Amino acid sequence: MEAEGAVYLALMTAPSKPRMESYSRHVLVCTGSFCSPTARGRELYALLAELLQREDLLFGPGRVKRGETPCLGVCSDGPIVVVYPDGVWYCRVTPELLERIVVEHLKGGRPIDEAAFHRLKR
Numbered sequence: 001m002e003a004e005g006a007v008y009l010a011l012m013t014a015p016s017k018p019r020m021e022s023y024s025r026h027v028l029v030c031t032g033s034f035c036s037p038t039a040r041g042r043e044l045y046a047l048l049a050e051l052l053q054r055e056d057l058l059f060g061p062g063r064v065k066r067g068e069t070p071c072l073g074v075c076s077d078g079p080i081v082v083v084y085p086d087g088v089w090y091c092r093v094t095p096e097l098l099e100r101i102v103v104e105h106l107k108g109g110r111p112i113d114e115a116a117f118h119r120l121k122r
């Protein structure tokens with residue numbers, strides 16, 4: 001009985017964990033200035049929000065999360081954009097390429113091979 005009481009007490013005092021809807025992919029955009037001296041990643045990051053909304057990728061099972069990071073460790077030929085869990089890395093991303101990434105890769109499930117420079121090995 002004493003052990004049950006200890007378990008109960010532990011459950012009641014354990015800190016709650018945050019809850020989050022599941023998502024299908026996570027896109028990270030480098031907004032640093034080493035890979036893109038004019039920091040074009042910042043404009044891509046803003047554009048990504050618009051494109052995800054336009055393509056209905058903000059809610060539901062195909063939901064995509066976006067994040068910005070100051071560096072992805074490449075530091076040239078940016079802006080760099082990476083899509084997980086696919087592990088597909090894109091370089092020299094323009095607004096036009098970002099639109100293709102959203103439509104073809106994130107929505108259509110087909111990575112753009114000719115624009116990818118690295119793939120995560122599993």
Ligand code: FES
Pocket residue numbers: 030031032033034035036070071072073074075076078080
């Ligand atoms: S600054 Fe963009 S990858 Fe390092």
